[in-house]
Amino acid sequence: MGGYLKKxxxxxxxxxxxxxIVAVSLWLIKGNIFYLFNFSYLGTCLAIxxxxxxxxxxxxxxxxxxxxGSYMLIxxxxxxRENMQLEGFWFFLFxxxxxxxxxxxxxxxxxxxxxFGRGWCGYACWTAMVLDLLPYKSPQHPRxxxxxxxxxxxxxxLLFVIGLFTFRVSNLEYIMxxxxxxxxxxxxxxxxxxxxxxxxxxxxxxxxxxxxxxxKPASYFSLLRVKNNVDKCINCGRCIKACPMDVNVIDNSRxxxxxxxxxxxxxxxxxxxxxxxxx
Ligand code: SF4
Ligand code: SF4
Numbered sequence: 001m002g003g004y005l006k007k008x009x010x011x012x013x014x015x016x017x018x019x020x021i022v023a024v025s026l027w028l029i030k031g032n033i034f035y036l037f038n039f040s041y042l043g044t045c046l047a048i049x050x051x052x053x054x055x056x057x058x059x060x061x062x063x064x065x066x067x068x069g070s071y072m073l074i075x076x077x078x079x080x081r082e083n084m085q086l087e088g089f090w091f092f093l094f095x096x097x098x099x100x101x102x103x104x105x106x107x108x109x110x111x112x113x114x115x116f117g118r119g120w121c122g123y124a125c126w127t128a129m130v131l132d133l134l135p136y137k138s139p140q141h142p143r144x145x146x147x148x149x150x151x152x153x154x155x156x157x158l159l160f161v162i163g164l165f166t167f168r169v170s171n172l173e174y175i176m177x178x179x180x181x182x183x184x185x186x187x188x189x190x191x192x193x194x195x196x197x198x199x200x201x202x203x204x205x206x207x208x209x210x211x212x213x214x215x216k217p218a219s220y221f222s223l224l225r226v227k228n229n230v231d232k233c234i235n236c237g238r239c240i241k242a243c244p245m246d247v248n249v250i251d252n253s254r255x256x257x258x259x260x261x262x263x264x265x266x267x268x269x270x271x272x273x274x275x276x277x278x279x
Contacts, residue, residue, distance in 0.1 A: 011054070011224070011279065012047035015116065019043020022107060038100075042068055046123055053266065061123060061265060062132060069126030073184070076100065081173070083180040086154065086210050090161040091176055109214045117222030118215050121205060122263035127187050131201050134192065138267075139200040143246050143258070146207045154210035202244045206261070216260040224279060226268060227252050232276040239268035239277060249277060 023039030026032075049064025076082045080100075083091065088101040106112075108120045121128055160179070164172060191204035205212065228250050239249050248257035249268045269277045 009051070012051040015050060015119075016043045016047035018115065019046070026103065035103075041071065042124070045071075046119070049123060062129070064123045065125070065129035065132065068124040069129040072124070073126040077180055077184075081177050081180075083176040085180055085183045086157040087161050087179055087183070088176060090158055091164070091172070094161060094165060105214065109211055111218065113215055113218035114221050115223045116264070117219045117224055118261070118263045119224070120211075120215065122265045125211075127184075127191055127209070128202070128205060128263075130188060131191050131195055131204060134195045134201045136195055136199045136201045138242050138244055139198075139202070139246060141199065143206060144198070149207050150210050150212055153208060154213045157210060200244075202263075205263075206245070219260040219262070220254055222262075224264065226262065226264070226266070226277055226279055229276045229278070232274060234274060234276075236273065238271045238273065242267050242271040 019039045019042055023036045023043065026035035026039065045064050045067045049060050049067070052060035052063075072084055077084055082088065082100045084101050084104055089105045092099060092101045108124065112120070163169075164175065169175065187204070187208075190208060194203040194208065195201050197203075200206070226247075226249050230250075230252065233250060235250065237250075240247070243249060244265065244267065245261040245263055246258045247262045247268075248259075249262070251257070253259075264279075266279075269279075
């Protein structure tokens with residue numbers, strides 16, 4: 001564990017402060033204390049998780065994933081009946097309701113990745129929290145060229161919501177709740193089958209997940225990213241082999257292979273025998 005250990009207190013503090021600023025601002029702007037509770041909880045979970053992880057506490061990332069992911073799935077999704085899936089975002093956006101789902105997408109998936117890349121995928125996604133428990137932690141085959149499927153699903157979610165409004169379907173809130181449940185069940189089933197078939201836990205993230213259409217562009221410019229000390233690096237390739245997302249982390253360029261796929265899991269940093277990688 002190299003350079004990122006030196007920043008072990010700064011990165012979680014930065015993340016925590018960022019979420020607190022959002023929590024307090026939204027609380028004051030919207031006059032709803034839910035935002036203070038919601039974003040403080042998320043920021044605190046993420047900050048504690050990153051801090052524990054940097055101190056080599058085993059399974060720290062998974063603990064954060066479950067603390068955040070299950071809170072969003074069970075509390076926000078099932079109990080509060082807030083559709084946090086892609087169709088929920090389009091639905092509330094078209095209604096002009098700037099509430100939980102839209103705010104969540106704006107912060108975690110559209111603009112936030114400018115700062116913390118695809119931290120969402122590594123620490124918060126409730127689909128990936130289950131997929132990461134499967135046995136294929138590092139891909140065993142080269143990436144397939146089927147990533148176009150995510151764009152089809154992205155378009156499908158958009159068309160679904162446009163259809164609901166165009167045909168003036170009634171009982172929209174119930175339909176959105178139902179689609180949240182059906183969508184999640186499908187995601188889990190497809191994700192698990194794909195992971196086993198392709199021997200790759202994150203196959204769903206690479207080929208199917210429509211959220212990546214939002215996540216990838218801003219992640220290209222991410223402030224937080226793993227960098228390689230090229231003067232130190234011995235090109236052993238262990239980091240690339242260990243990476244669940246096939247990122248060529250040896251290359252420091254923003255155009256590095258699969259650069260916008262990095263989920264900040266720091267597995268590469270752990271694998272490097274000479275501590276050449278850092279954040
Ligand atoms: S790519 Fe999609 S399924 Fe995978 S972690 Fe990111 S949001 Fe979750
Ligand atoms: S192993 Fe490294 S490059 Fe790959 S996703 Fe994790 S942090 Fe990013």
